[in-house]
Amino acid sequence: MKGLSVFNTIVYALNLIFVILLLVACAVPYLSVNFLPFLSFLSLAVPVLVAINFLFFLCWAIQGKRQMLPSLFVLVFGYFVLGTFVKLNFPKNQFQKEDLKIMSYNVRTFNEFGWTERKNVFKAIQNLVREEQPDIISFQEVSIGMVKEFSDYPYHYLMKIPTGDKVHLGIFSKYPIVKAETLTFPNSINNGSYADIAYRGDTLRLYNVHMQSLGITPGTGVLRSHSSEFLYRKVVNAFKKQEQQAEMIAQHRETSPYKTLLCGDFNNTQFSKEYHILKGDMQDSFIEAGSGYGRTFTFLNIPLRIDFIMADSSFEVKAHKNYNFKYSDHYPVMASFGLRE
Numbered sequence: 001m002k003g004l005s006v007f008n009t010i011v012y013a014l015n016l017i018f019v020i021l022l023l024v025a026c027a028v029p030y031l032s033v034n035f036l037p038f039l040s041f042l043s044l045a046v047p048v049l050v051a052i053n054f055l056f057f058l059c060w061a062i063q064g065k066r067q068m069l070p071s072l073f074v075l076v077f078g079y080f081v082l083g084t085f086v087k088l089n090f091p092k093n094q095f096q097k098e099d100l101k102i103m104s105y106n107v108r109t110f111n112e113f114g115w116t117e118r119k120n121v122f123k124a125i126q127n128l129v130r131e132e133q134p135d136i137i138s139f140q141e142v143s144i145g146m147v148k149e150f151s152d153y154p155y156h157y158l159m160k161i162p163t164g165d166k167v168h169l170g171i172f173s174k175y176p177i178v179k180a181e182t183l184t185f186p187n188s189i190n191n192g193s194y195a196d197i198a199y200r201g202d203t204l205r206l207y208n209v210h211m212q213s214l215g216i217t218p219g220t221g222v223l224r225s226h227s228s229e230f231l232y233r234k235v236v237n238a239f240k241k242q243e244q245q246a247e248m249i250a251q252h253r254e255t256s257p258y259k260t261l262l263c264g265d266f267n268n269t270q271f272s273k274e275y276h277i278l279k280g281d282m283q284d285s286f287i288e289a290g291s292g293y294g295r296t297f298t299f300l301n302i303p304l305r306i307d308f309i310m311a312d313s314s315f316e317v318k319a320h321k322n323y324n325f326k327y328s329d330h331y332p333v334m335a336s337f338g339l340r341e
Helices: 002-025 037-062 068-082 120-134 228-254 273-279 284-289
Strands: 101-107 136-140 155-157 167-172 177-183 191-199 202-210 260-263 297-299 302-304 306-312 315-324 333-339
Touching: 002 037, 002 068, 037 068, 037 228, 037 302, 101 120, 101 202, 101 306, 136 202, 136 260, 136 333, 155 177, 155 191, 167 177, 167 191, 167 202, 177 228, 191 228, 191 333, 202 228, 228 273, 273 306, 284 306, 284 315, 284 333, 306 315, 306 333
Parallel strands: 101 136, 202 260
Antiparallel strands: 101 333, 136 167, 155 167, 177 191, 191 202, 260 306, 297 302, 315 333
């Protein structure tokens, strides 16, 4: 009995460590990355911390022990502060022809540099688009010469950036683009853009963003070939740039005279400071109408949601879909919207 008591004490102490970690993670979206930068790593670990605390809660609850209370508290607290990353409900609506359908997809240059052995990547993505028929597509990491291949979309914004080795973005629309512009992120290969689109007698502004990459993609050799100190500095620097870029987009969005949508690859989760800034008072289409886990990217076998579609209060989120379509390191997402009266 004494041995069991010592074991339970050790387990409970470990339990409290994970309770504290999840509690601190709840504060990350409200803290600048410049304040204790290492805390920002917790934004990537929230699903794991939730799962561990849930297992601790079950362990103690099955035994009928009060030690279950700290994990129960932090799980409930985290739900109200951070929101959920799993939607258990069935999609409330299917995609309707009359709604505005928007797809966002980081296509990783359509495999131009041979990162995968899959063949005909471009054709497969093109077929997906033709099958799903989104009204507007926001591509990240596009090839600059692919315009003609999407002839079903008579309007596009795909601007070649001649300097800085920039990663390119593309917006393709079935509705006229009346104005578009690239938003250049300083000291970064990443950037953003927007397009003002004439839609049913109104004008909508769509932001397409590709936020600062962490630069530690598995399979590229970066994780194996550099020290942990180097990787730490690299990721912290990326977090800082993400926050700066998010502030830039948020400030630009405040000047928009139009109903506004925002989508893209955030390179971070919904539990980050960056997401908190970009979302503001906008609606996250997955939270509003999605189901399941919402995975858009897998890092070290951990599924993450780092690609988003958002809309301001002028829109009603009608439907959201995550695709199990492995032709990039990301998975596409699509959402549909109606205009509120």
